[in-house]
Amino acid sequence: xxxxxxxxxxxxxxxxxxxxxxxxxxxxxxxxxxxxxxxxxxxxxxxxxxxxxxxxxxxxxxxxxxxxxxxxxxxxxxxxxxxxxxxxxxxxxxxxxxxxxxxxxxxxxxxxxxxxxxxxxxxxxxxxxxxxxxxxxxxxxxxxxxxxxxxxxxxxxxxxxxxxxxxxxxxxxxxxxxxxxxxxxxxxxxxxxxxxxxxxxxxxxxxxxxxxxxxxxxxxxxxxxxxxxxxxxxxxxxxxxxxxxxxxxxxxxxxxxxxxxxxxxxxxxxxxxxxxxxxxxxxxxxxxxxxxxxxxxxxxxxxxxxxxxxxxxxxxxxxxxxxxxxxxxxxxxxxxxxxxxxxxxxxxxxxxxxxxxxxxxxxxxxxxxxxxxxxxxxxxxxxxxxxxxxxxxxxxxxxxxxxxxxxxxxxxxxxxxxxxxxxxxxxxxxxxxxxxxxxxxxxxxxxxxxxxxxxxxxxxxxxxxxxxxxxxxxxxxxxxxxxxxxxxxxxxxxxxxxxxxxxxxxxxxxxxxxxxxxxxxxxxxxxxxxxxxxxxxxxxxxxxxxxxxxxxxxxxxxxxxxxxxxxxxxxxxxxxxxxxxxxxxxxxxxxxxxxxxxxxxxxxxxxxxxxxxxxxxxxxxxxxxxxxxxxxxxxxxxxxxxxxxxxxxxxxxxxxxxxxxxxxxxxxxxxxxxx
Amino acid sequence: xxxxxxxxxxxxxxxxxxxxxxxxxxxxxxxxxxxxxxxxxxxxxxxxxxxxxxxxxxxxxxxxxxxxxxxxxxxxxxxxxxxxxxxxxxxxxxxxxxxxxxxxxxxxxxxxxxxxxxxxxxxxxxxxxxxxxxxxxxxx
Numbered sequence: 143x144x145x146x147x148x149x150x151x152x153x154x155x156x157x158x159x160x161x162x163x164x165x166x167x168x169x170x171x172x173x174x175x176x177x178x179x180x181x182x183x184x185x186x187x188x189x190x191x192x193x194x195x196x197x198x199x200x201x202x203x204x205x206x207x208x209x210x211x212x213x214x215x216x217x218x219x220x221x222x223x224x225x226x227x228x229x230x231x232x233x234x235x236x237x238x239x240x241x242x243x244x245x246x247x248x249x250x251x252x253x254x255x256x257x258x259x260x261x262x263x264x265x266x267x268x269x270x271x272x273x274x275x276x277x278x279x280x281x282x283x284x285x286x287x288x289x290x291x292x293x294x295x296x297x298x299x300x301x302x303x304x305x306x307x308x309x310x311x312x313x314x315x316x317x318x319x320x321x322x323x324x325x326x327x328x329x330x331x332x333x334x335x336x337x338x339x340x341x342x343x344x345x346x347x348x349x350x351x352x353x354x355x356x357x358x359x360x361x362x363x364x365x366x367x368x369x370x371x372x373x374x375x376x377x378x379x380x381x382x383x384x385x386x387x388x389x390x391x392x393x394x395x396x397x398x399x400x401x402x403x404x405x406x407x408x409x410x411x412x413x414x415x416x417x418x419x420x421x422x423x424x425x426x427x428x429x430x431x432x433x434x435x436x437x438x439x440x441x442x443x444x445x446x447x448x449x450x451x452x453x454x455x456x457x458x459x460x461x462x463x464x465x466x467x468x469x470x471x472x473x474x475x476x477x478x479x480x481x482x483x484x485x486x487x488x489x490x491x492x493x494x495x496x497x498x499x500x501x502x503x504x505x506x507x508x509x510x511x512x513x514x515x516x517x518x519x520x521x522x523x524x525x526x527x528x529x530x531x532x533x534x535x536x537x538x539x540x541x542x543x544x545x546x547x548x549x550x551x552x553x554x555x556x557x558x559x560x561x562x563x564x565x566x567x568x569x570x571x572x573x574x575x576x577x578x579x580x581x582x583x584x585x586x587x588x589x590x591x592x593x594x595x596x597x598x599x600x601x602x603x604x605x606x607x608x609x610x611x612x613x614x615x616x617x618x619x620x621x622x623x624x625x626x627x628x629x630x631x632x633x634x635x636x637x638x639x640x641x642x643x644x645x646x647x648x649x650x651x652x653x654x655x656x657x658x659x660x661x662x663x664x665x666x667x668x669x670x671x672x673x674x675x676x677x678x679x680x681x682x683x684x685x686x687x688x689x690x691x692x693x694x695x696x697x698x699x700x701x702x703x704x705x706x707x708x709x710x711x712x713x714x715x716x717x718x719x720x721x722x723x724x725x726x727x728x729x730x731x732x733x734x735x736x737x738x739x740x741x742x743x744x745x746x747x748x749x750x751x752x753x754x755x756x757x758x759x760x761x762x763x764x765x766x767x768x769x770x771x772x773x774x775x776x777x778x779x780x781x782x783x784x785x786x787x788x789x790x791x792x793x794x795x796x797x798x799x800x801x802x803x804x805x806x807x808x809x810x811x812x813x814x815x816x817x
Numbered sequence: 818x819x820x821x822x823x824x825x826x827x828x829x830x831x832x833x834x835x836x837x838x839x840x841x842x843x844x845x846x847x848x849x850x851x852x853x854x855x856x857x858x859x860x861x862x863x864x865x866x867x868x869x870x871x872x873x874x875x876x877x878x879x880x881x882x883x884x885x886x887x888x889x890x891x892x893x894x895x896x897x898x899x900x901x902x903x904x905x906x907x908x909x910x911x912x913x914x915x916x917x918x919x920x921x922x923x924x925x926x927x928x929x930x931x932x933x934x935x936x937x938x939x940x941x942x943x944x945x946x947x948x949x950x951x952x953x954x955x956x957x
Binding site for chain 2: 490509758
């Protein structure tokens with residue numbers, strides 16, 4: 143089967159090259175048979191990548207340990223579903239996953255794009271094909287998943303226990319899907335530049351793709367946070383590690399892009415900015431892979447350092463230079479159609495939102511690259527860690543949160559004083575009430591107070607929008623309020639789905655504020671001994687060490703330490719944490735021992751316990767206990783975000799068929815109609 | 818004043834603000850990342866460097882790890898191949914910190930005047946086994 147996989151890679155490589163050469167030569171213009179060949183080539187590449195992927199999966203499930211990749215990431219004792227997900231456990235398989243998904247997206251872009259944008263498609267095929275060509279090149283010449291060993295080991299090395307987790311099965315593919323799907327909007331942007339069709343056509347064609355890509359990135363990031371929280375055992379979910387930052391960067395610029403395209407659609411401004419932003423987002427997704435795979439920056443995500451990184455660096459530089467040069471050559475044709483009329487307008491609010499998002503992205507990039515930059519400039523490596531990122535990003539994040547509330551309230555073009563009064567009274571009031579209530583409850587730290595107050599303001603904005611929209615429908619169509627709200631969302635999916643995303647964002651911000659009140663305590667306890675922890679919400683936990691038990695389970699030896707929990711003196715059950723030593727079918731140890739944390743979640747806080755080991759074979763155990771306030775809201779916020787995003791891109795509703803619409807839409811237009 | 822000009826002024830405020838935050842952030846939280854040799858040189862030429870918190874990246878010297886579970890202290894020695902420095906760390910070690918031969922660590926803390934590096938954080942990375950690789954004469 144590896145022979146077939148190998149063959150499929152080479153075939154895909156050649157066909158992708160053909161497609162790219164054909165596309166960029168422009169010879170397909172006026173020659174339908176060549177144009178059909180181009181589309182056919184895109185589908186054929188997808189077919190080849192599917193065959194290659196099936197070949198690798200076949201090798202994995204049949205335990206063909208003669209294949210280096212299979213021997214490196216699986217073993218006979220590994221549960222089947224992890225054998226399946228071992229496809230993307232390592233670098234070589236990840237590259238193949240990347241290629242097959244990109245091939246799928248390229249084929250879908252050719253197949254599903256509306257005929258109105260058909261002129262762009264041959265150029266799109268060229269850009270996606272050259273990108274796939276690059277990925278297959280890396281596989282064929284540097285990281286071949288079908289490489290065979292000179293001998294066949296009796297059993298594989300197994301999957302790192304930290305990767306044996308449900309979150310780890312879905313987190314990497316989600317993030318990859320996000321990274322990969324950025325290629326499609328990028329390809330359309332390039333197609334617009336190459337074809338000279340610089341109207342909003344390309345933006346309409348990619349509307350769903352940008353949201354899809356943003357959605358996958360968001361889900362991938364939140365799942366990664368969840369995995370880090372339950373699996374890595376340091377009691378947090380975000381450490382500003384270079385690899386985490388690498389996934390955050392394209393998310394930031396993509397978020398900026400999602401907002402700024404609205405200005406181009408409605409007002410014909412920001413054409414250059416939007417193109418620059420989507421090119422930047424694509425480059426950041428490649429940069430993310432480069433950082434992850436090259437090892438130029440030390441990270442806890444210690445992937446094997448390999449030459450693959452240098453392929454990515456070359457691709458990054460070449461595609462960056464070409465794309466920005468292309469943009470520059472069309473610069474004069476991308477003049478804005480109108481000028482900004484007022485600082486008090488939605489355009490201005492969106493512009494500031496964009497600047498802050500890009501500012502955050504810049505600071506994160508700067509902090510991530512600082513060790514390299516400082517070494518180049520001063521000769522001494524200087525690193526910055528979480529304190530740097532928090533110091534810079536907390537104020538910027540708060541400004542962004544404020545704009546999340548302001549943007550939807552303010553009118554396009556120029557807001558009148560009456561408009562401002564009508565729109566801001568309730569949201570500002572609700573933000574103020576929330577802040578005052580918190581103050582009275584005894585909250586005194588500035589940043590958390592501001593965060594939650596601003597979250598109240600944003601919540602007020604969204605509530606007011608939903609209330610007014612539903613009321614208008616209730617009055618005009620006589621629908622019940624519930625029905626009116628549901629129809630309101632259904633008819634304006636983009637707008638109200640977007641508001642739901644904003645709710646997800648504000649819930650996330652509140653949850654992040656909770657992190658400031660984390661309580662940590664380490665203790666060494668003999669059985670029967672207990673320790674007390676005081677929660678920031680005022681109650682006290684008493685944790686009594688019961689003992690350590692040892693047993694063998696599935697593919698591992700387990701030492702399990704258990705504590706009895708009492709909340710304010712009332713017994714509240716038991717919690718345990720484990721040390722696991724994984725073994726293979728020959729009963730040899732695989733990897734280092736790993737820790738399984740104990741977590742008990744509630745709406746207020748998580749109780750998080752880590753068993754760090756015992757004192758010389760006795761039952762005297764070393765623990766770390768943590769109270770993490772509001773953590774559950776990170777996951778809830780993530781779910782709201784994704785639900786809102788799905789509503790936004792659900793087919794139907796106001797489709798992309800509509801040309802530029804009048805700038806005041808939604809309930810205001812309906813109100814005007816009913817008056 | 819035209820709205821465009823006002824916007825440029827607003828944008829300038831944001832850009833300068835971001836720049837200032839980054840500059841201050843680096844100044845206040847930047848930490849030297851040194852090898853053991855670099856640290857030894859620095860402290861010998863400039864004794865005040867003992868007071869500066871730094872990150873030290875080095876290899877653990879095999880067989881030097883002593884764990885005292887009761888006080889939760891781990892003592893070990895690190896080297897970059899030329900200079901060896903003893904480290905004392907109080908706290909829980911990560912799973913990746915084992916007695917294997919090729920453990921790379923990053924410790925954060927201060928080099929005391931007694932020559933012992935007092936570490937407050939410990940990150941460990943096991944060079945060879947995190948992502949297993951067969952590096953013998955593999956053939957395609």
